Amino acid sequence: MAVTITVNGQDHTLDLDPRVTLLDALRDHLHLTGSKKGCDHGQCGACTVLLNGRRVNSCLCLAVMHDGDEVTTIEGLAEGGPSPLQEAFVAHDGMQCGYCTPGQICSATAMLDEVAAGWPSHVSASLDCPVELTHDELAERMSGNLCRCSCYPGINAAITEVARRGKTEATE
Amino acid sequence: MTIEMKIDGPETVNRTDDMAQGVLGRDSARPDGLAKATGRATYAAEAHPEGMLHGVLRRAPGIGAVRCPNLEAVRAMPGVRAVLRDARMVRNAAQGMADEAPVQGVDEAAYVGQPIALVVAETFEQARHAAQRLEVAIERTDLPIDPDAVEPEVPEAKQSSQGDLDAAMRNAALTIDADYTTSSMNSAAMEPHAAVAEWDGTTLTLRGALQMLRFNRNELADSVGLSAEHVRILAPYVGGGFGSKLGISADCVAAALAAMELGQPVRVVQHRRNVFEVNTRRSETRQRIRLAADADGRLIGLGHEALVSNLPEETFAEPVVQASHFAYPGAARTLGIRIARIHRPAAGSVRAPGEAVGVTASEVAMDELAYAAGVDPVELRLRNIPEEDPERGVPFSSHRLKAALLDGAERFGWSGRPMAPRQRREGEWWIGTGMAAAFRVNMVVEAQARIRLHGAGAVVETDMTDIGTGSYAIFQQVAAELLGLPLAQTEVRLGDTALPPGSGSGGSVGAASTGTAVWLAAMELRRQIAARLGCDEAELTLKDGTATAGNTRQDLADILSGAELTGTGHVKPGDAAEKVRQATYGAHFAEVAVNDVTGEVRMRRMQGTFSAGRILNRRTARSQCHGGMIWGIGMALTETMTHDRRDGHVVNRDLAEYHVPVNADVPPLDVHLLEERDPWAGPMQAKGIGELGICGAAGAILNAIHHACGARLRDFPATPDRVLAALE
CATH class of the missing domain: 3.30.365.10 (Aldehyde oxidase/xanthine dehydrogenase, molybdopterin binding domain)
Known part of the structure; x- marks a missing residue:
């Protein structure tokens, strides 16, 4: 089946077996291997990409269902230089083996937008108050991304720093 | 030139603290960090050689003799190129440092989940579908699976006793005598085990998710029947190991066999659900601990006896009491490990x-x-x-x-x-x-490393892996410290068996063992630099690319004047451990x-x-x-x-x-x-x-x-x- 997907700002028309997941389309057909396959089951978050700006597990998406959609991968976030989150993950050692890292960073990128938009989480005090990115809020919102090296302290420090910086810039 | 060292005694000189660059020990970033954060670091499954086929492992759904009644029908499915049931496929991953093939064979399943076939097709989707279609008939054998239900092996070498613990327990003011249990556990590294194998008629090149390449090369060669010099393994990035990637795994051997048979590159990636079965798990344990103490809580006796399990023919037994040999005092001591031979998935180092x-x-x-x-x-x-x-x-x-x-x-x-x-x-x-x-x-594990020093900086080379542990960062720091170079001018190349054999990652040995080999290689280069300056190595101060000896100071690039110097370090365990x-x-x-x-x-x-x-x-x-x-x-x-x-x-x-x-x-x-x-x-x-x-x-x-x-x-x-x- 033919499908056209915009990946990192570039249109790609692919002729795909309908069984091909979005993740495999990225990794095996476009050779964008930054998105990782950890479980192929939507259980680990390593395959997280931004689909029309929102985070999804790309292993749970069939590629042919995304004709006309816009996908941003970890490679896309680094276009024009590494993003603040990518730099902060290095600075705070938010990684060890690095295999979950692209998913963590894509997830965190969208998560900060969700917080800015005031989306509540399971641990939010109310459904309509502005969200403050406390340790509990951050940990809850990032718990779909497993890290077996267990770099959560570094991951959280990196995200917190970028969130704080973003907030400062927004008020300036 | 090579500096060889056996660790036989204490280091009294402490040359490391004499060095001037000031980068060793620092809180310093991983040089591989940005590649990982931007998706440029490529792991085992991420090579796409021309003509690559896709293999999917089929697992045994029971224990016993295996037959695949519809194998021919599966072979005829769209895109399918082969259904491999090769006797050289491995039962489970090799144990750490095995250096030879693990137990092989596909006709008898020793545990549920054992890989018994590899289905190879032109696309991953075709291979997965065909593998699911492959029927596996098991003539079931009743074999023990409960560690408490069998008479365990009691290997003499794993038992030790001093004094009379029973008497100590009778006479002690305070005693504890209790059983503790821990569960069967899995490493569950984020990167599933994966391999891409290429065969050019002479040499087998395998990109693998492996921790200890110099052993893995021999294990793979032995498994497929090649000599080790015809096997090259690449693993520049490994997505976590925690013991599960110590030994050659089922995906590697199956991919290699398929590539050799079909003459095309073959990729095999373990599904997450394979990962929990075909590699090694941490054995469950039942531990009886006895403590005998005086009224102040000072130990006079200690017992630690454990029951662990493993498949038949596996040499590994979870060394539960390893630290109890030295952690606490007590003249009366009884320590031991018993092994239940059962048919759960293989146990190994985690x-x-x-x-x-x-x-x-x-x-x-x-x-x-x-x-x-x-x-x-x-x-x-x-x-x-x-x-x-x-x-x-x-x-x-x-x-x-x-x-x-x-x-x-x-x-x-x-x-x-x-x-x-x-x-x-x-x-x-x-x-x-x-x-x-x-x-x-x-x-300490034997390790070698080489450093090439040229005008623009140094390149550290060893087949050592970085499984997230920081090898890239640490070896860069060791070399830069001794050679007086900024970190940015010190490159580290890892994960290729064409490079000098390092220790491999496992048992916490990597940084200190291979790091020492890097240290020795750098020391050898310091001696060569000193020789060029006509001074003693100990008089040499190297910092920021310059060499100072006595009253002279020169740029390293000028001293080398276009030459490339090579130093190799080789460390071996000596009798220090005794x-x-x-x-x-x-x-x-x-x-x-x-x-x-x-x-x-x-x-x-x-x-x-x-x-x-x-x-x-x-x-x-x-x-x-x-x-x-x-x-x-x-x-x-x-x-x-x-x-x-x-x-x-x-x-x-x-x-x-x-x-x-x-x-x-x-x-x-x-x-x-x-x-x-x-x-x-x-x-x-x-x-x-x-x-x-x-x-x-x-x-x-x-x-x-x-x-x-x-x-x-x-x-x-x-x-x-x-x-x-x-x-x-």
Whole structure:
């Protein structure tokens, strides 16, 4: 089946077996291997990409269902230089083996937008108050991304720093 | 030129501290970090050689003789190129440092999940579909799967006894005699095992997810019937290992066989559900611990006897009592390991084999002794620090348990803790604190490394891997420190068997063993530079690309004048390990909340203080300790592989059902690394730290649960059902 997907700002028309997941389309057909396959089951978050700006597990998406959609991968976030989150993950050692890292960073990128938009989480005090990115809020919102090296302290420090910086810039 | 060194005695000169660049030991970023953060780091499955085919493993659904009745029909399916049922395919991954093929064969399934066929097709989707269509008929054999239901092997070499423990137990003022159990566990590294094999008619090139390449090369060569010089393995990035990638795995051998048969590159990636079966798990353990102490809690006798399991023909037995040989005193001692031969998936090394489960259980027993004696748990440990190895009578190379205990207690705010349990309640939650000591043996493994020095900088080369442990960062720092180069001018190339053989990653040996080889290679280059300047190496100061000797100062590039110098280092273990007892030490402190209604346990905070000789990179070392402590949270609260009672199959073989800690399970952690130099650890005086953080961590958590709610749990993990039952 033919499908056209915009990946990192570039249109790609692919002729795909309908069984091909979005993740495999990225990794095996476009050779964008930054998105990782950890479980192929939507259980680990390593395959997280931004689909029309929102985070999804790309292993749970069939590629042919995304004709006309816009996908941003970890490679896309680094276009024009590494993003603040990518730099902060290095600075705070938010990684060890690095295999979950692209998913963590894509997830965190969208998560900060969700917080800015005031989306509540399971641990939010109310459904309509502005969200403050406390340790509990951050940990809850990032718990779909497993890290077996267990770099959560570094991951959280990196995200917190970028969130704080973003907030400062927004008020300036 | 090569400098060879055997670690036979203490390093008295400490040349490392004479160096001028000031980068070793620093909190310094991973040079591979940005590649990982931007998706440019490529792991095993991410090569796409021209014409690559896709292989999917088919598993045995039962134990017994295997037949595939519709094999020909599957061969005829769209895109299918081969259905391999090759007798050279491996039953399970090789054990660490096996250096030869593991048990092979596809006609008899020894456990549920054993790979018995590889289906190769033009696309991954075709291969997966065809593999699912392949029927597997099992002529079922009833083989034991319950470790408690068989007569275990009692290997003589794994039993030791001194004095009369029974008499000590009879005569002691205080005794503890209890059974502790730990669960079958899985490494569950984020990157599933994967291989891309290419065969050019002479040489087999394999990109693999492997930890110890120099052994893996021999294991792969032996498995497929090639000589090792015709096998090359590449693993520049490995997505975590924790022991599960120590030995050659089923995907590697199957991919290699298929590539050799079909003459095209073949990729095989283990599905996450294969990962839980065909690699090695941590054995479940049943541990009887006996402590005999005087009225002040000073040990006079100690028993630690464990039952572990493994498949027939596997040499590995979880070395549960490894640290009990030296951790605590007591003239009467009985230690031993028994092995139940059962047909659950193979057991092997998982992060800190031995201590991860053994220290954890014995630290709960020590907590019980503290309560029996009415002595503060930190004080009880302080009273029981042996002056020398209590079994071998040799000195410790260095011993920083006391310092770690005191530092940790101070940082955690331990003093003033009420001894009695059930003293603090917040709503439905009981709050409590607990602690444990950490012990881990330290080892040196033979390793080689080469450094090429040219005008623009240095290139470090070894087949050593970086599985997230920080090898790239640490070797860069070691070479830059000795050669007086900025980090940016020091490149590190790893993970290629064409390079000098390093130690491999495993057993916390990587940084210190291969790092020492890098150190020796750099020392050799310093001698060559000194020779060019006509001075003694010890008079040479190298810093920021310049060399100073006496009154002369010259740019390194000018000294080399276009030449490239090469130095090689080669370290081997010597008899130091016989002269002293060498280990790493630490202390864990934990605060937990236990729900009185549901039995749920939430972590509040954890503190770890660790001592492991010179810390080579504070940032990567801290991350390793975080990792170990968080693994401790998993072991204490959630991680357990459930084996079906009928056939031993792993019931919860994915990440939705096997619960590794997620972000929300982890409280704020504080890690403090003590300054230490262990002269018996070679010229860097550094020891391994990758596994120390898990040793005992789960014990601190179970001790905190006891302090919170009064429930003494002896079975790991403390899941809500167990906590609730203990509360009532």
